[in-house]
Amino acid sequence: xxxxxxxxxxxxxxxxxxxxxxxxxxxxxxxxxxxxxxxxxxxxxxxxxxxxxxxxxxxxxxxxxxxxxxxxxxxxxxxxxxxxxxxxxxxxxxxxxxxxxxxxxxxxxxxxxxxxxxxxxxxxxxxxxxxxxxxxxxxxxxxxxxxxxxxxxxxxxxxxxxxxx
Numbered sequence: 001x002x003x004x005x006x007x008x009x010x011x012x013x014x015x016x017x018x019x020x021x022x023x024x025x026x027x028x029x030x031x032x033x034x035x036x037x038x039x040x041x042x043x044x045x046x047x048x049x050x051x052x053x054x055x056x057x058x059x060x061x062x063x064x065x066x067x068x069x070x071x072x073x074x075x076x077x078x079x080x081x082x083x084x085x086x087x088x089x090x091x092x093x094x095x096x097x098x099x100x101x102x103x104x105x106x107x108x109x110x111x112x113x114x115x116x117x118x119x120x121x122x123x124x125x126x127x128x129x130x131x132x133x134x135x136x137x138x139x140x141x142x143x144x145x146x147x148x149x150x151x152x153x154x155x156x157x158x159x160x161x162x163x164x165x
Contacts, residue, residue, distance in 0.1 A: 033060075033061045034057035034058075034060050034061065036061075037060050037061045037064045038052070038053075038060070040064065040068075041064055044068065044072070051097075052064065071086075078109070079105075079109040080106060080109040080110050080111050080115075083102050083105040083106035083108075083109055083111065084102075084106050084111060084115060084116070084119045086098065086101075086102035086105070086106075087099065087102035087103055087106055087116065087119050087120070087123075088119045088120065088122060088123035088126075089123070090102050091119075091120050091123045091124075092123050092126075092127050103116060106119075
């Protein structure tokens with residue numbers, strides 16, 4: 001019985017050592033991944049901003065991948081539109097860091113001061129009506145039906161005026 005117990009403890013210890021060794025190798029790989037990510041950020045942006053350095057190394061590769069593939073990559077939305085959307089959301093969160101960044105990025109992508117003002121106004125209008133609709137607990141299915149009706153009428157009117165194909 002003692003021999004069996006000793007073998008069990010030895011196996012458990014060996015398993016634990018193996019797991020710790022694997023975790024150490026995984027962490028080392030994670031460090032390499034973080035360093036590669038920092039190099040890519042620097043190559044892309046010219047430097048590694050401190051907010052990327054402050055992000056946990058275990059998640060920086062994924063965070064940068066998301067940032068790069070959605071915000072920086074060529075997608076169906078042009079960069080000015082992406083930044084104006086980001087600005088409208090940032091104004092409502094509110095996030096002073098995001099407002100500063102998205103305003104600068106929107107301007108860098110050709111947004112005018114008027115477009116920036118309209119973006120903020122649109123965000124405010126959405127927030128206002130969201131408050132009204134949710135606060136008054138307007139029936140969602142009825143709301144959807146009314147929106148669909150209004151959109152059909154607007155499409156018919158636009159078509160009659162030659163504004164659509």
